[in-house]
Amino acid sequence: MIFLTELESQFYSKFSELKSASGSHSPSIHQLIRSFPNVKIDIDACYLCNPYAFDLFMDYFVNADIEKYIRFYPALNSEIAKNLSVFTGIPSEKILVGNGAIELISSLFSQFKKKKILMVLPAFSAYQELAEDDNIIIPYYLTKEYDFKLNVDDYLTLLLYHKPDVILIINPNNPTGTLIKRNDLIRIHTELTPSQLLIVDESFIHFTAEEESIELYATDFNNIIIIRSLSKDFGIAGVRIGYAVMPENYIVNLQKTGYLWNSNGFAQFFSELLTKTEFQRKYAISRLLYHQSKNDFFVALSELPRYKVYPSEGNFFLIETMEDPSFVFTKLLFEFGIYCRLLSDKVGLKGNFIRIASKNQSDNHKIILALKSIANF
Amino acid sequence: MIFLTELESQFYSKFSELKSASGSHSPSIHQLIRSFPNVKIDIDACYLCNPYAFDLFMDYFVNADIEKYIRFYPALNSEIAKNLSVFTGIPSEKILVGNGAIELISSLFSQFKKKKILMVLPAFSAYQELAEDDNIIIPYYLTKEYDFKLNVDDYLTLLLYHKPDVILIINPNNPTGTLIKRNDLIRIHTELTPSQLLIVDESFIHFTAEEESIELYATDFNNIIIIRSLSKDFGIAGVRIGYAVMPENYIVNLQKTGYLWNSNGFAQFFSELLTKTEFQRKYAISRLLYHQSKNDFFVALSELPRYKVYPSEGNFFLIETMEDPSFVFTKLLFEFGIYCRLLSDKVGLKGNFIRIASKNQSDNHKIILALKSIANF
Numbered sequence: 012m013i014f015l016t017e018l019e020s021q022f023y024s025k026f027s028e029l030k031s032a033s034g035s036h037s038p039s040i041h042q043l044i045r046s047f048p049n050v051k052i053d054i055d056a057c058y059l060c061n062p063y064a065f066d067l068f069m070d071y072f073v074n075a076d077i078e079k080y081i082r083f084y085p086a087l088n089s090e091i092a093k094n095l096s097v098f099t100g101i102p103s104e105k106i107l108v109g110n111g112a113i114e115l116i117s118s119l120f121s122q123f124k125k126k127k128i129l130m131v132l133p134a135f136s137a138y139q140e141l142a143e144d145d146n147i148i149i150p151y152y153l154t155k156e157y158d159f160k161l162n163v164d165d166y167l168t169l170l171l172y173h174k175p176d177v178i179l180i181i182n183p184n185n186p187t188g189t190l191i192k193r194n195d196l197i198r199i200h201t202e203l204t205p206s207q208l209l210i211v212d213e214s215f216i217h218f219t220a221e222e223e224s225i226e227l228y229a230t231d232f233n234n235i236i237i238i239r240s241l242s243k244d245f246g247i248a249g250v251r252i253g254y255a256v257m258p259e260n261y262i263v264n265l266q267k268t269g270y271l272w273n274s275n276g277f278a279q280f281f282s283e284l285l286t287k288t289e290f291q292r293k294y295a296i297s298r299l300l301y302h303q304s305k306n307d308f309f310v311a312l313s314e315l316p317r318y319k320v321y322p323s324e325g326n327f328f329l330i331e332t333m334e335d336p337s338f339v340f341t342k343l344l345f346e347f348g349i350y351c352r353l354l355s356d357k358v359g360l361k362g363n364f365i366r367i368a369s370k371n372q373s374d375n376h377k378i379i380l381a382l383k384s385i386a387n388f
Numbered sequence: 389m390i391f392l393t394e395l396e397s398q399f400y401s402k403f404s405e406l407k408s409a410s411g412s413h414s415p416s417i418h419q420l421i422r423s424f425p426n427v428k429i430d431i432d433a434c435y436l437c438n439p440y441a442f443d444l445f446m447d448y449f450v451n452a453d454i455e456k457y458i459r460f461y462p463a464l465n466s467e468i469a470k471n472l473s474v475f476t477g478i479p480s481e482k483i484l485v486g487n488g489a490i491e492l493i494s495s496l497f498s499q500f501k502k503k504k505i506l507m508v509l510p511a512f513s514a515y516q517e518l519a520e521d522d523n524i525i526i527p528y529y530l531t532k533e534y535d536f537k538l539n540v541d542d543y544l545t546l547l548l549y550h551k552p553d554v555i556l557i558i559n560p561n562n563p564t565g566t567l568i569k570r571n572d573l574i575r576i577h578t579e580l581t582p583s584q585l586l587i588v589d590e591s592f593i594h595f596t597a598e599e600e601s602i603e604l605y606a607t608d609f610n611n612i613i614i615i616r617s618l619s620k621d622f623g624i625a626g627v628r629i630g631y632a633v634m635p636e637n638y639i640v641n642l643q644k645t646g647y648l649w650n651s652n653g654f655a656q657f658f659s660e661l662l663t664k665t666e667f668q669r670k671y672a673i674s675r676l677l678y679h680q681s682k683n684d685f686f687v688a689l690s691e692l693p694r695y696k697v698y699p700s701e702g703n704f705f706l707i708e709t710m711e712d713p714s715f716v717f718t719k720l721l722f723e724f725g726i727y728c729r730l731l732s733d734k735v736g737l738k739g740n741f742i743r744i745a746s747k748n749q750s751d752n753h754k755i756i757l758a759l760k761s762i763a764n765f
Contacts, residue, residue, distance in 0.1 A: 041463050058460065065459055072458070081449070081654075082442055083435065084625040086418050110487050110628075110650060117646025144644070248461040249653025251487075267521070269494025273487060275652045276626025277458075 013334050013385060015341055022047070023341040030356075035136035037352055053348030056368045056378060058248070059185075059215075059327050063297035063304075063371065065246030071284055080276030088266070091274050094282035095254050098291070105230050107262045108282075110273045112214060112240035112253030113137060118265055119210070119236070119255070120144070129175035131161060132359030135185050135212070139358055142179065149173045152359055158321060159187035159329070163195045167202055178203065181212040183219060186354060186366045188323025193223045200225075205234055214240035214253075215325040217298060218305070223324075226256045233258045243326065245281070245294075252278040301326070305369040311379045312367075317386040327368045329354075336363045339385055347381035390711050390762060392718055399424070400718040407733075412513035414729055430725030433745045433755060435625070436562075436592075436704050440674035440681075440748065442623030448661055457653030465643070468651050471659035472631050475668070482607050484639045485659075487650045489591060489617035489630030490514060495642055496587070496613070496632070497521070506552035508538060509736030512562050512589070516735055519556065526550045529736055535698060536564035536706070540572045544579055555580065558589040560596060563731060563743040565700025570600045577602075582611055591617035591630075592702040594675060595682070600701075603633045610635040620703065622658070622671075629655040678703070682746040688756045689744075694763040704745045706731075713740045716762055724758040 015023065029038045029046050038046070040055050085091075088108050096103035109115035120141035128142045129149045142148055151166055153159040161184075170178065178199070183190040191199075200209050216224045216239070229235035237256040242248040252274065257265075274282075284290045305326060312320040312328060319331040332339045336353060343349040352366040369375060392400065406415045406423050415423070417432050462468075465485050473480035486492035497518035505519045506526045519525055528543055530536040538561075547555065555576070560567040568576075577586050593601045593616075606612035614633040619625040629651065634642075651659075661667045682703060689697040689705060696708040709716045713730060720726040729743040746752060 039463065040460050041467070055460070060459075069455065069458070078446065079626075081446070081624050081626040082437075083417050083432070084619075085628070086416060090418070110491075110652070113649050114487075114646055121645050242461075247458050249456075249458040249656075251462070251652040268498050269491055271494075272490050275487070275628040275654065277652065277654055279626075 013338050013342065015338055019341050019345050022050070022345050023337060026341070026344075030353075035140060035356060035358075040350065043350065050345060051348045052344070052350055054370060054374045054377060055350050056370060056374075057350045057352045057366075059243050059325070059368045060246035060248065061217075061244055061297060061301045061326065062246055062374075063300045064244060064294060067290075067293050067297050068245055068247050068281070068284070071290065072280075075280065077277075077280065080280045083276070085272065085274050085276045085279045088270050088273060091279055091282045092254070094286050098285035099226065101226060101230060101256050104259055105256050105262070107255045107257055107265060107270060108274055108278075109253040109255065109270075110275070110278075111242065111251040112212070112238050112255075114273065115238055115253060115255045116212075117141060118268055119238075119261075122264075123177060126177050127173060127175040128177040128179060129170060129173060130179045131181065131184060133186060133354075133357045134179075134181055134359070136357070138179060138181070138212075149175055150359065153184065153187050153189060155331075155362060159184075159189045161189065161191055163191070163198065167199065170199070170202065174207075176207060178207060178209045179212075180210070181214070182223070183215045183324040185215065185325060186327065186352065186357065186360070186364075187329050188321060188325040188327060190219055190223060190324035193225055196225055197228060200232070200235060203234060208234050208236065210236045210238065212238040214238065214243055217244040218302070218326040219324045220302075229256050233260075236261065241281075244298075247281065250277045250281055251275065252281060301369070301371075304372045304375060307372065308369045308375040308379075311375070312382075315379070315382055315386065318382060327366050330365050330367055332363045332365060334363070336365050339382075340365055342385045343381055347377070347384075349378055349381055390715050390719065392715055396718050396722050399427070399722050400714060403718070403721075407730075412517060412733060412735075417727065420727065427722060428725045429721070429727055431747060431751045431754060432727050433747060433751075434727045434729045434743075436620050436702070436745045437623035437625065438594075438621055438674060438678045438703065439623055439751075440677045441621060441671060444667075444670050444674050445622055445624050445658070445661070448667065449657070452657065454654075454657065457657045460653070462649065462651050462653045462656045465647050465650060468656055468659045469631070471663050475662035476603065478603060478607060478633050481636055482633050482639070484632045484634055484642060484647060485651055485655075486630040486632065486647075487652070487655075488619065488628040489589070489615050489632075491650065492615055492630060492632045492642075493589075494518060495645055496615075496638075499641075500554060503554050504550060504552040505554040505556060506547060506550060507556045508558065508561060510563060510731075510734045511556075511558055511736070513734070515556060515558070515589075523554075526552055527736065530561065530564050530566060532708075532739060536561075536566045538566065538568055540568070540575065544576065547576070547579065551584075553584060555584060555586045556589075557587070558591070559600070560592045560701040562592065562702060563704065563729065563734065563737070563741075564706050565698060565702040565704060567596055567600060567701035570602055573602055574605060577609070577612065580611060585611050585613065587613045587615065589615040591615065591620055594621040595679070595703040596701045597679075606633050610637075613638065618658075621675075624658065627654045627658055628652065629658060678746070678748075681749045681752060684749065685746045685752040685756075688752070689759075692756070692759055692763065695759060704743050707742050707744055709740045709742060711740070713742050716759075717742055719762045720758055724754070724761075726755055726758055
């Protein structure tokens with residue numbers, strides 16, 4: 012049994028206030044630093060990114076002639092889509108570039124009114140909030156009993172019974188890290204009528220063991236939209252770039268609401284990097300490095316007593332704690348400067364859970380030592 | 389009389405194709421460079437910015453610890469609004485931060501359906517395109533005969549007769565550079581009923597001889613919106629940041645469509661600079677330097693034969709050419725590497741006009757020499 016000290020309790024109660032002011036999201040690292048100037052945050056394991064890819068980006072960034080990307084208006088959306096097309100192999104007419112994936116998600120969902128939306132829960136909170144607004148949510152719950160895995164037959168039964176207008180799947184899912192295999196996803200799509208829209212958020216797809224993306228498959232249909240953040244894979248959340256693969260009529264429609272000039276100069280610079288063979292090759296190496304680091308982290312987490320870690324195809328792990336998770340969270344942050352995601356507010360997830368992002372080998376090692384130390388309190 | 393060489397004619401016809409593909413905007417410098425790799429562009433006098441302020445920004449940028457602005461999610465809209473509040477003196481609850489002013493303009497206008505919009509023409513093309521979409525435009529034309537000045541009495545007559553829902557004014561206006569004095573604008577506002585909405589775009593307000601902004605005045609009313617790009621004043625178009633001063637109900641409404649996380653890390657960095665007294669002081673100096681340079685440019689332009697320059701409270705000059713303006717445009721670009729704005733497609737502007745941005749002293753001097761040389765062909 013672990014207990015919080017007086018100071019830790021005060022800290023947690025102040026953090027809780029900050030958290031409830033942030034809605035269903037975690038307070039950002041900026042807010043945290045401002046609110047707790049005395050707490051030294053060493054590792055942000057709430058933030059989901061590949062740190063090796065971030066280092067790679069910074070290598071190019073510091074050596075680039077960045078002035079022109081600051082001085083001039085950035086290229087138009089369609090120009091940046093051409094760069095993403097080189098990287099993804101998707102025709103550029105089917106790509107809409109977002110000022111972060113969240114812009115695409117928000118404007119897409121703002122078009123849904125009185126729709127039936129089939130949604131897997133627990134999920135990324137923004138989807139749930141946007142979907143709830145003036146629509147009917149049909150939830151499919153991932154449960155602990157089934158290791159948070161989606162059962163395709165059960166899911167299809169629900170789908171065929173409710174006939175939703177929109178089918179939303181985050182794959183791999185956040186915060187569970189569970190994956191619907193490519194073939195199963197295609198099977199689900201095959202059951203849809205042309206008027207049912209399948210939205211798949213593949214923001215974590217670069218972290219799976221096998222290639223599982225259906226984005227190329229999607230381009231052959233008029234009822235699939237793929238959403239893709241690029242900040243997770245490349246660790247560059249501040250740059251704000253994501254994209255959607257969409258049927259062209261959706262793109263034309265959304266462009267009317269202001270997608271012409273929505274990328275900044277740094278996003279343009281990044282999109283140009285993506286077209287370079289050398290950068291692509293180095294990025295592939297950073298993926299391998301990160302994958303290795305994540306696998307090692309999983310093994311080490313699995314060996315910890317008093318924590319149960321679930322396998323993950325994302326770049327984070329869902330961890331069940333034997334103790335009150337807010338205690339573990341507080342000790343991690345207050346004693347070790349490690350910021351993780353406390354999941355007590357996550358809709359559709361009951362129990363003692365935290366989510367910890369996989370970082371580089373050295374940070375992961377520090378996290379393991381901290382968790383061990385907390386369990387031995 | 390000037391003529392184009394064979395090569396220049398070919399160049400202009402290729403440029404015209406590029407231009408018509410860009411809609412009502414000028415091709416960006418990026419598109420231009422890509423389409424004409426052999427034309428060396430020395431001065432972008434199409435792009436409207438204070439280059440002294442750009443140099444100031446770059447001084448801070450290269451010496452800053454930029455990594456954290458790239459790595460982490462940027463601060464929320466409301467946090468960045470607090471920084472802009474320090475700079476402007478406007479309460480932060482009345483500020484909505486945009487991913488460039490264009491984002492604010494687009495989403496604001498996407499809410500107008502079947503509205504009567506009173507609009508001063510010629511104007512920034514984006515407004516005209518957005519306003520036209522499913523609304524009725526009542527135009528007030530600025531004419532050469534009156535040096536493109538707005539006559540407040542005539543304007544009010546039109547306003548009181550048509551009773552528009554929305555009154556849109558760009559002040560100073562682009563491309564004419566003409567200003568409605570603060571007192572006249574307040575007089576216009578006083579004639580409105582509470583249900584009539586006044587939108588004033590003050591993106592060029594930092595270039596006027598006197599302080600003419602009504603943004604503080606606006607905060608006392610529920611029917612004024614001020615739109616403000618920051619890329620002109622600070623010369624940082626690639627950073628994408630602008631803001632609107634709005635009644636709070638408009639902000640709440642727009643925030644639903646996705647304004648939570650719309651700023652990038654560099655925009656956040658810039659907003660933090662704006663709160664620093666030292667930066668503010670240096671920026672004030674850059675404004676003075678630019679103002680001086682613009683005044684000198686006007687004097688030199690006025691002395692040129694075969695061009696008529698109109699006084700401007702913006703940071704650009706509307707210039708009437710005795711020759712075909714497309715010839716002047718082509719010679720400027722092809723022979724001198726100076727890119728200006730050809731206005732032959734500008735709705736509400738008839739005649740031979742180009743628009744030339746004021747740059748620093750040295751660039752302005754080169755532009756004067758080029759115009760002189762062209763007139764003597």
